[in-house]
Each structure stands twice: as C-alpha cells, then as structure tokens.
Amino acid sequence: MSTRDTKGLSRRQMLVASGIGVAGGALLASREARAEGPRPAGRNLPPGRPGRDYQPVVVPNGSKLPWKLVDGVKVFHLVAGELEHEFAPGLKALCWGYNGRVHGPLIEAVEGDRVRFYVTNRLPAATTVHWHGLLLPCGMDGVGGLNQRAIPPGETFKYEFTLRQSGTLMYHAHHDEMTQIALGMTGFFIVHPRQPHGPKVDRDFALMLHEWKLEPGARRPDPNAMSDFNLLTLNGKAFPGTAPLVAKTGQRVRIRLGNMGPMDHHSIHLHGYQFRVTETDGGRMPESAQYAETTVLVPVGASRTVEFVADEPGDWAMHCHMTHHVMNQMGHGLPNLIGVKPEALDEKVRKLLPDYMTMGQAGMGDMDEMGMAMPANSIPMVGGKGRYGGITMGGMFTVLKVRDRLEGYGDPGWYENPAGTQALSAEAAELVRDGIDVNGDPGVLDGGA
Template sequence: MDRRDFVKIGAAIGGALVASEALAQGAPDKNAGKRQRRAGPFPGGQPAVVTPNGTTLPLVEKDGVKIGHLVAMPVKHTLAPGLEADCWGYNGRVHGPTIEVVEGDRVRFYVTNRLPEPTTVHWHGVILPNGMDGVSGITQKPIEPRETHVYEFTFGKAGTFMYHPHYDEMTQMALGMVGMIVVHPKNPKGPRVDRDFALITHEWAIPAGTRRPDPNEMTDFNVLTFNAKAYPGTAPIVVGKGERVRMRFGNLSAMDHHPIHLHGLTFEVVGTDGGEIPVSARYPETTVLVPTGSVRVIEFVPTESGDWAMHCHMTHHMMNQMGHGFPVMVGANAQKIDARVQALVPDYMTMGQSGMGGMDDMKMPAPKNAIPMRGGKGPFATIDMGGMFTILKVRDDPDAEDGTGWYVHPNGTVANKADDVKMKADGIDPNVAF
C-alpha cells in the first residue's frame, strides 16, 4: 500500500465516521417530511415510554423531589387467556409499573410490604449511595411484612435500568417481582424517536392445571412472557412506517438469555444498562441477545408496512405450557398405542406423530387453567406460536390503528398456492411433491 492509497482509505473512513456521528447528533431525517413529528413531554421532545400490557408509576413532585409508592403484594394475574396464576408483584400488577424520570431527578420511593415474608428493592444498574442499594443484610435491614421503608436518591445517569427484590430473590423474582426504570437524558443526543417502548422478559414454571409458579425450577420453564403476558395475551405494538422507534428490553429471567428477533427490519443496539453505546461501535442486526440480568436498547426505522412477528428465537420459548420430557414421536405409528389407551381414556391421542404445528386446531382437552400448545387466531390460519411472542404492526397511519386489525396486503403480495401451469412454464414439475 502506497501513501496515496493510505490517504484515500483514511479519507473514506473519516467520511463514514463523520456521517455516522452526524446521524447520532441529529442529522436531517429523510422520513421527517412523510409524517408529523410529535414532541413528547421529556427533554428534547422525547416521547413518554409505553409499557405494553403494563403501566407507569405515578409520581408527585414536592419541594423538588419526585415521590412514588411501591406496594409489594400477592397478585392474581392472567398470563394469557385461559391461564391465571397466583403471583407476587407491585401495586396490584405483574410486573411492577415502569418508573420514568429524567436525569438529575431527586426521587423518594416508599416501599410497603404486604407479602408474607420480608423484602427489599434493589435498583439494578443505578449508581447511588450504598445505603440505598436495597441488598438485605448488607446495605439495609429487610422490610418486614406490614412495614414501609423509604429510599431517597438522585438519578445521576441517564439510561434504562430495572428493579427487583434482593431478599429471597429466587422466590420473589420467580413469582413476578420485577420492573423497568427509564431515565431520560437531560440533554438528549441524536435524532428524536417517535415511539419508545419498554418490555421485560420473564420465564415461569407452571405445570398445566396449577396456579402457583414454581420458584424452585432451574431448567424446565414452560411459560415465557413479554411484560408478564404470553401470546396471545401480549398486546401488539403499533408503529408508523418511517417512524424512528426505540425498544428497551430487560431480562431478569431466572436462567435463560433471550435472543429477540424482529421480522421485516434491521436495527442497531444503541444502549445497555451500562449506558449508551458509541456510534462507532454500532452495527445493523435483526436479533439482539438480552442476557440474564441485562438491558439492551435498540432503535430502528421500519420501511415496510405489515404485521411483523417479534419473538424470542429459542423455539421452546414460543410455546405455551409445552410438555417436556416426552419421547420423540415424529414419524412414529401410534395407532396401537392409541387404541389401547383409548379403552381407558376415550379422548386420548398421542401427540407429535407428524409434528406439533396443528395441535391447537385439534382442540384437545386440557386441565382447567392450562394453555398447552395454544396460540392465537391469525388472518390466514391459526398462529401456532405462543409464549415470548408478539406482533409489531407497522402502519402508514398508526394513530388510526387500535392494534386489533390485521394488515391488508396489496394484490399480488401474498405467498399463495402455486399454479400448475405457471410451474410448468417455469420448468418446475408440479408432481415433484408426490
């Protein structure tokens, strides 16, 4: 490589970095003219965070301090239609409400304990005085049942964080006691987003027909959720074509990382619970791995309208109360087995001989308060996925969409049954499948 080549490469790299930095600092948005940018209530016009299927903690300001109240308590919670569980949560909800503040805010959180055992609250990822960290026995006395403790500190750093107990974590977190924290920057950088969402992943062990999640389970989780809802209980996420969207994923699952995959677009990971990722370190992705105990923040601008799947890409995490521990039955002939068992149990049918995709359509009997293999109704057929799954609805006019409608495809844009004549014309034998 001679000096001239070196200078050319240096100029190219420098130009790319300048362009990338300009985007981060708020360069003109190509899509800005195609929509009305709505200023939100936070610095720089950033919008308020939406927690699908959830809520935001009410805060009251007094003498320069924002005051909130968290009540740890037993909660009866519906994870999906047909499955209710006896959980623990905050303020009558599972999971707890999202805490939303601004960098530099002084806060005072009262925490009341209505559980049958002590608890605390740890502010996961937040830098604060040691005595406010919420670790029982190390930084504070546990909050005994029927007691209220108070935490007071300043959010000195912007970012996305979480909160959860640090007393009997195995039980309390497994039963649903987790929540998200969003600290908006006082002086935001980069282009303003149009929509901002917070989703926390979770895994539960709830044997079919039971109500209490098993906090002792270490490997065999059978209900996987976004914001404590399994599909079809998850709320769809509606955004506009050409809008800039931010999604904040938190993971306080007991044992599993979750690779969250979005269809129909690419995104960049822009932050973690440690802070903002420098522009020079970002790269395009379609799947983000959210490790246990971590936060990942992504941003994207969708360019294609439609109903796009968003889900954990661990395939068992897209099933509802799937029976684990069964032998492999794919390809087996179970006629003799079924005949013998049906003499005792008339409705019995061996599952999985030709795969598991049509199990929901069979409407097989199940124990009360159970949703084995159950998915949801789609515009073309049954959606045979459940668990950590939802639908990103990209629309030209998102404010006119309530999330219940399905995308209307333009003519000729849906994959359909092939025509024999067209197959032959394209040199494909129509009988190749037989």
C-alpha cells in the same frame, strides 16, 4: 521530574504529569465525573416533565408508576404484595409483584431528578428493592443484610437519591432473590437523558423478558425451578396474550428489552427489519460503537435497546429465537412420537379413555386446532389465531404492526397485503413456465450450479 517534585501529588496528577498517557488520565477523569454525576455536587435539576423533556415510554400489557412533586422531589409509592396474574386467556396464577401487577409498573424519570420511593411490604416475607444499574449511595442499593435491614411484612421503608445517569435500568427484590424474582418482583426504571441523544423517536416501547415454571393445574409458579421453564413472557404475558407493538410507517421506533431471568438469556429476533443496537444497561453507546442486527442477545440481568425506522408496513413477528421459548406449558415433558403410526391404537384406548387422541406424530403445529380438553389452568403449547390460520408459536412472541394510516395506537387488526406481495399457492401454469417438476429431482435446475 525529580523524586522531590512528586511529593504531595495524587496518583492522577503523577500519571498526567509523567506523561504515562492521555488515555489513562482521561479514564480516571471519566471515573471521577461518573462518581460526581452530571451536575454540581448537591444540586438537583428541575424535575423533568413528560412530553416536554422526553417522549413517554409505551408499556404493552403493562403500566407506569405515578408520581407527585413535593418540594421539587418526585415521590413514588411501591407496594410489594401477592396477586392473581393472568398470563394468557385461561391461564392464571398467584404471583408476587408490585402495585398489583406482574411485572411492577415502569418507573420513568429524567437524569438530574431527585426521586423518593416509599416501599410498603404486604408480602408474607421480608423484602427489599434494589435499583438495578443505578448509580447511587451504598445505603440505598437495597441488598438485604448488606446495605439495609430487610423490610419486614407490614412496614414501609424510604429510598431517596438523585438520578446521576440515563438509560434503560431496572428494579427488583434483592432479598431471597431466587423466590422473589422468580415469582415476578421485577420492573423497569427508565431514566431519560437531560439532553436527548441521537434522532428523536416517535414510539418508545419497553418489554420485560421473564420465564416461569407453572405446572398444569398449579396455582403458583415454582420458584425453585432451575431449568425446564415452561412459560416464557413479555411484560408478564405469553402469546396469544401479548399485545402488539403499533407504529405508523416512517416513524422512528425504539424497543427496550430487559431480562431479569431467572436463568436464561434470550435471543430476540425482529422480522422484516434491520435495527441498530444503541444502548446497554450501561447507557447510550457511542454512535461509532452501535451496530446493525436483526437479532439481539439479552443476557440475564441486562438490558439492550434497539432502534429503527418503521419503513415497511405489515405484521412483523418478534420473538425469542430459542425455539423452546416460543411454546407454552403443554409443550414440555412429552414423549417423542415423530414418525409413529398409531393405526388402531386410538380406537382401542378410547374404550378406557373416551377422549384419548394420539398426537405429535408430525409435530405439534396443529395442537391448538385439535379441540382437545385441557387440564385445569393450562393452555396449549402453541397457538393463537392469525389472519390466515393458527400461529404455531406461543410464549415469548408478539407482533410489530406497522401501518401507513392509523387512528390512534390501538390494535389496527390484521394487515391487508397488497396484490402480488404475498406467498400463495403456485398455479400449474406457473410451474410449467418455470420448468418446475414437483415430482422430479430439484437438482436439474442448473442456473446456480
């Protein structure tokens, strides 16, 4: 091709025409398609309906934002304000959120929908709403001072755009982010694909991860904390306040995990199953890029989606595998007493402090069983009641409950383990049969040596 022949050609035309590579042309074409959206410019698709166009998402301990249809546009109303929120029984605080909730209600819509949000500010400070991960006009992006004037207290602003992608997305305040996100101003924005991807799911859960600094006795979380968060939550709840995820044996389950911070990534582990990581906040992953895991890392500011078939009944733990993220307030700032022998110390100290009890010499697993008086507005570091005793975890912990038979999706209670499928105390005859000397050297077993 001569120099003259290239005059008037765009860069994309030159790349394709010169044979620089099909991949380069495809990449540019993909970017152009993404900018234009999955529909002809200026044309909205018919509003997607729950049950007809998508399987509605389940929000344990949470809620969804209602909408109404006005001239083909889905209209929503978000109200930012202060509220009292209960993290777990006995632990409450004044937080900031939307529509009276922490976290804000889940927004659910369909690719191609035209959506309109009225945002009313009832906070004592200005705010905005950023639609995290959504492709939209710059002026709707919601960064205070950059894209718009911040919404003053008492005012209502309008955001409107067409949904140009699908995926597990989020929304949050983007004005004085350190304060407002830390106090709870986040939520999910789920956009279902117009044409469903992959196998149909039966149960579709959404869990927002968050961390807080709430000192015992305090009425408000500390938004200035940069480390040593002492309260870790799923959908605003810390165990034992978290609701279980309930599914029937054989159902296909999707779990959407969102993390708006403030500071830490979370390594979410599900017991009893291998799942496939199928989606990031960038959308559905090609099947060839999906991969099997039992633990998925959810970075700050990102979402991850996993899917699996619930083929094994039982009560299965799901939790952050960072061990300090499965404890509550009273597990932080304690002296290390492992191995300490207090002997007569308790008796001596009780002459001054009648309720004194030395604890932590063998760990904190029994703290919930000690019956000690707790400071005002605080809960033990670990502990919820399980079928077989105390569950020595708190914070970012819940239970996937899979059952062969269900009557609705309420909590079915604890799982009844079939005979021969549960760890029990070993009988003496069994130890003798298998040559196990509990007082001897375990190294004498040579089968694998």
